[in-house]
Amino acid sequence: xxxxxxxxxxxxxxxxxxxxxxxxxxxxxxxxxxxxxxxxxxxxxxxxxxxxxxxxxxxxxxxxxxxxxxxxxxxxxxxxxxxxxxxxxxxxxxxxxxxxxxxxxxxxxxxxxxxxxxxxxxxxxxxxxxx
Numbered sequence: 001x002x003x004x005x006x007x008x009x010x011x012x013x014x015x016x017x018x019x020x021x022x023x024x025x026x027x028x029x030x031x032x033x034x035x036x037x038x039x040x041x042x043x044x045x046x047x048x049x050x051x052x053x054x055x056x057x058x059x060x061x062x063x064x065x066x067x068x069x070x071x072x073x074x075x076x077x078x079x080x081x082x083x084x085x086x087x088x089x090x091x092x093x094x095x096x097x098x099x100x101x102x103x104x105x106x107x108x109x110x111x112x113x114x115x116x117x118x119x120x121x122x123x124x125x126x127x128x129x130x131x
Contacts, residue, residue, distance in 0.1 A: 002026040007066050024067040029126040031063045035118045049081060049119040050089030056122045057097045064126055071097055073126035077105045080121045084109035090120055
């Protein structure tokens, strides 16, 4: 039987909403929708979708590390943006992070995210060797 490891980031809303930041199931590592939220709760890159994407990917990298994975192990991302006209800035940040190991991806516009200051949210799935 494959074990399931649930890892939180310590964010207070994880307990409220009943979710884990990261779940590792065997070789698969799933990272929940991640934004440009900093450890102090502030949002990085206000008004800058590219900067927010870079911070969200940095946050994903930290979540992956806690599960024994890295950005190089990511095989899928899903990107949610509140303004698709900013897609190039977001895509550029994604390309900078994943260019050497490009995952499959989707980018879709949504009407809003949980905080109106948040312009980008990214989910990630990785596959790593079993430990």
